[in-house]
Amino acid sequence: MARTQVRDVLRPAGRAGFTSRGVIYLLVGYLALRIAFGDGGDQADRQGALRQIGRQPFGTALLWLLAAGLAGMALWRGAQGLLGQGEDGAGRRLAASARAVFYLVLCWGTAAFAAGSGGQGGSDQKSRDVTATVLRQPGGRWIAGAAGAALCAAGAVIAFRALRRRFLEKLETARMSRRTRTAVTGAGAGGGAARGVVYAGAGVFVITAAVRFDPRSSKGVDDTLRSFAHTPAGPWLLVATAAGLILFGLFSFASARWRRL
Numbered sequence: 001m002a003r004t005q006v007r008d009v010l011r012p013a014g015r016a017g018f019t020s021r022g023v024i025y026l027l028v029g030y031l032a033l034r035i036a037f038g039d040g041g042d043q044a045d046r047q048g049a050l051r052q053i054g055r056q057p058f059g060t061a062l063l064w065l066l067a068a069g070l071a072g073m074a075l076w077r078g079a080q081g082l083l084g085q086g087e088d089g090a091g092r093r094l095a096a097s098a099r100a101v102f103y104l105v106l107c108w109g110t111a112a113f114a115a116g117s118g119g120q121g122g123s124d125q126k127s128r129d130v131t132a133t134v135l136r137q138p139g140g141r142w143i144a145g146a147a148g149a150a151l152c153a154a155g156a157v158i159a160f161r162a163l164r165r166r167f168l169e170k171l172e173t174a175r176m177s178r179r180t181r182t183a184v185t186g187a188g189a190g191g192g193a194a195r196g197v198v199y200a201g202a203g204v205f206v207i208t209a210a211v212r213f214d215p216r217s218s219k220g221v222d223d224t225l226r227s228f229a230h231t232p233a234g235p236w237l238l239v240a241t242a243a244g245l246i247l248f249g250l251f252s253f254a255s256a257r258w259r260r261l
Contacts, residue, residue, distance in 0.1 A: 010075055014259075015257070017073020017256075019252070022251075028046065029245030030242075031045075035226060037239075043124070044221065045123040050110060063113060063114035064111070076261065080097075081096040081097030123222055124223045127206075128220075131209050134147070142210075144206055144210035148203045155197065158192055159193045162189050162191070163189055171184065171258045186247070198225065202220070205223075
């Protein structure tokens with residue numbers, strides 16, 4: 001099968017993947033808003049989002065649909081890594097392959113949750129466990145510090161590219177009305193910036209854990225978001241970030257419709 005035919009076959013899988021990503025970010029942003037306004041019962045991370053879905057009517061079926069969408073994203077990203085797209089160089093193909101692995105892990109975790117065997121722990125505990133494992137290795141402090149710095153750098157790049165509106169290059173903007181394009185641009189810029197802030201915040205805590213040689217200082221998405229409520233800006237930084245994550249969820253839905261796949 002030719003490369004073009006493979007991409008045509010996997011195009012619906014990619015669109016399903018962006019839809020699943022949008023659902024997760026919408027729910028994480030919603031849970032973060034609840035924390036900002038004093039209702040902190042659920043974790044504001046992927047695990048908390050899955051719990052929210054599971055509580056709905058036909059929740060298990062919805063979780064399996066979400067897992068299927070994430071599997072579609074993994075397949076589409078994997079095809080990008082193997083086949084490339086246009087004049088993609090080795091760097092972009094490697095990045096696509098890394099994203100494929102990332103979404104495959106998300107798919108596996110979501111499927112395990114739907115099957116009733118993946119509901120323990122969350123991003124915070126996993127982050128502490130991984131950091132503790134790394135710190136026990138020779139040179140673990142340096143490895144953890146480098147990983148935290150990489151997260152900070154990734155967050156800065158994500159936010160910078162979003163604010164520069166680089167994502168518009170990947171969208172079929174000619175098919176949008178002027179009002180729709182304005183809305184999608186705002187959602188992509190604001191949502192991408194918020195996503196970058198969360199990545200960078202998590203990276204700062206990993207660096208802190210490395211400096212203190214204390215894995216308890218490492219934080220996942222939930223604890224990172226909660227920490228925003230204790231900055232000099234008060235809960236409003238958390239509110240702004242949560243709103244941005246909701247925008248990124250909406251932008252993911254727009255990507256499912258208008259992204260060039």
